[in-house]
Amino acid sequence: QLQLQESGPGLVKPSETLSLTCTVSGGSISSSSYYWDWIRQSPGKGLQWIGNIYYTGTTYYNPSLRSRVTIFKDTSKNQFSLKLSSVTAADTAVYYCARQEYRNSPFDSWGQGTLVTVSS
Amino acid sequence: DIQMTQSPSSLSASVGDRVTITCRASQSISTYLHWYQHKPGKAPKLLIYAASSLQNGVPSRFSGSGSGTDFTLTISSLQPEDFATYYCQQNYDTSITFGQGTRLEIK
Numbered sequence: 001q002l003q004l005q006e007s008g009p010g011l012v013k014p015s016e017t018l019s020l021t022c023t024v025s026g027g028s029i030s031s032s033s034y035y036w037d038w039i040r041q042s043p044g045k046g047l048q049w050i051g052n053i054y055y056t057g058t059t060y061y062n063p064s065l066r067s068r069v070t071i072f073k074d075t076s077k078n079q080f081s082l083k084l085s086s087v088t089a090a091d092t093a094v095y096y097c098a099r100q101e102y103r104n105s106p107f108d109s110w111g112q113g114t115l116v117t118v119s120s
Numbered sequence: 121d122i123q124m125t126q127s128p129s130s131l132s133a134s135v136g137d138r139v140t141i142t143c144r145a146s147q148s149i150s151t152y153l154h155w156y157q158h159k160p161g162k163a164p165k166l167l168i169y170a171a172s173s174l175q176n177g178v179p180s181r182f183s184g185s186g187s188g189t190d191f192t193l194t195i196s197s198l199q200p201e202d203f204a205t206y207y208c209q210q211n212y213d214t215s216i217t218f219g220q221g222t223r224l225e226i227k
Contacts, residue, residue, distance in 0.1 A: 037216075046207065046218055046219070046220045046221040047156075047158070047164065047207055047209075047218040047221070048218065049209075049215075049216040049217065049218065052216075060214050060215070062215060062216075063121060063215055096163060096164075100211070103211065103214070104152050104211050104212070105169070105211075106154035106156075106166050106169040106170075106175075106209070106211075107154075107156075107164070107166065107209075108166055108169075108175070110163035110164060111163065112162075112163055113163055
C-alpha cells in the first residue's frame with residue numbers, strides 16, 4: 001500500500017526558505033503517469049494546491065506561488081521535495097504531499113501533513 | 121485560474137438528515153471535479169472522483185452529480201462520523217484549485 005510521509009523543519013524564520021521532503025513507500029515515484037503534489041492549509045483557511053512534479057520531472061506550479069516555489073525529485077531515494085523561498089507568516093500552514101495517478105485524477109493518496117510555522 | 125465556489129460555507133444538520141453541498145466552477149470543467157472530506161488533524165479523504173464515481177471503501181450514502189459548471193455532493197442520511205469540512209477540487213486546468221470548503225456541523 002502506498003504511503004507518503006512529509007519531513008522537514010517545523011519552524012522557519014521570515015525571509016528564509018522552507019524545505020520539505022516527501023518520502024514515498026510502497027510505490028515508485030518513477031512509475032509512469034503519476035504526478036506528485038504539494039498542498040497546504042493555512043490556519044483557519046481552506047486547501048491550496050502548491051504544485052506538482054510529473055514522473056518525467058516536468059513541474060507545474062500555482063501561479064500565485066510560482067515565483068517562490070521549486071519542486072524536485074530524488075529518484076534514488078524515492079523522494080520529492082518542496083522549496084518555498086522568502087517565506088512570511090502567511091506561509092504558516094500544514095503542508096501535505098499527495099499523489100495523482102493521471103493529470104485529471106484526484107489526490108488518492110496523502111501524507112499525514114506537517115505543520116510549518118514561520119516566525120522569528 | 122478556475123475559481124471554485126462552494127455553498128453553503130457552513131451547514132448545521134442532524135444525524136439522519138439528507139444534506140446537499142453545491143460547487144460551482146467559473147468555467148466549464150467537464151467532469152474533472154472531485155470531493156474530499158477533511159477532519160482536523162487528518163489528511164483529506166477522497167470521497168467522489170470524476171464528479172460522480174464513488175471512491176473504493178466510501179459508504180454509499182455519499183453521492184455526487186453534475187457536469188460543466190455545477191456540481192453537488194449529497195449525503196443521504198448523515199452519520200455522526202460525517203461531521204467534517206468538505207471540499208470540491210478541479211483539475212480540468214493544470215492549475216488545480218479547491219473550493220473554499222463547507223463546514224458541516226451538528227445541530
